[in-house]
Amino acid sequence: MLKFKNITFTYDDKNRNALENVNLDVNKGEWIALVGHNGSGKSTLAKLLVGLIQPSHGEIWLENMLLNDSTVWDFRKRIGIVFQNPDNQFVGTTVEDDVAFGLENAGIERDEMLKRVKESIDKVGMQNYLKHEPHQLSGGQKQRVAIAGVLALEPDVIILDEERIKAK
Numbered sequence: 001m002l003k004f005k006n007i008t009f010t011y012d013d014k015n016r017n018a019l020e021n022v023n024l025d026v027n028k029g030e031w032i033a034l035v036g037h038n039g040s041g042k043s044t045l046a047k048l049l050v051g052l053i054q055p056s057h058g059e060i061w062l063e064n065m066l067l068n069d070s071t072v073w074d075f076r077k078r079i080g081i082v083f084q085n086p087d088n089q090f091v092g093t094t095v096e097d098d099v100a101f102g103l104e105n106a107g108i109e110r111d112e113m114l115k116r117v118k119e120s121i122d123k124v125g126m127q128n129y130l131k132h133e134p135h136q137l138s139g140g141q142k143q144r145v146a147i148a149g150v151l152a153l154e155p156d157v158i159i160l161d162e163e164r165i166k167a168k
């Protein structure tokens, strides 16, 4: 389903590779947990996957599609990401509007949209917060809403970039 092939990436202002020759294969239906210390490159891998940054070397494949300028929007359509800090991800003024936004953007018709909004918010257990402002929720509740927004879009691949665990 997903293939990282010899991926190397260096941030412009760094003289050290953030990722070096990474190879990863993920099969359809598989759940993978990537574990690594702070700064080991987990979020960088997620950013590469949706073309927010481009690898210095290597290829990224989604089934038989190579990631490049002409396929990046197809990648983004098929991959949902909940970033580490969902605050930057909210666009709606209420929980239900926020989840609906992505669907409206994707041109999903109204009845289907309302159904998906309800179902995905139920799935994450936020049905009592429909009219709440995303920014006024707790950290975990924000993550639930961000997850609902991604679930509603029914992507083929979901990336959950977990909240940072602060080292003492």
Ligand SMILES: Nc1ncnc2c1ncn2[C@@H]1O[C@H](COP(=O)(O)OP(=O)(O)OP(=O)(O)O)[C@@H](O)[C@H]1O
Residues within 6 Å of the ligand: 011, 012, 013, 014, 018, 036, 037, 038, 039, 040, 041, 042, 043, 044, 045, 084, 164, 165
């Ligand atoms: N925008 C950026 N510009 C320059 N360097 C960056 C940038 N983002 C991350 N880095 C560097 O790249 C390396 C990998 O960072 P990344 O965010 O991918 O780590 P991570 O595994 O997600 O860490 P964490 O567990 O803390 O979330 C780190 O050394 C970090 O300092």
Ligand SMILES: [Mg+2]
Residues within 6 Å of the ligand: 042, 043, 044, 084, 161
């Ligand atoms: Mg990270």
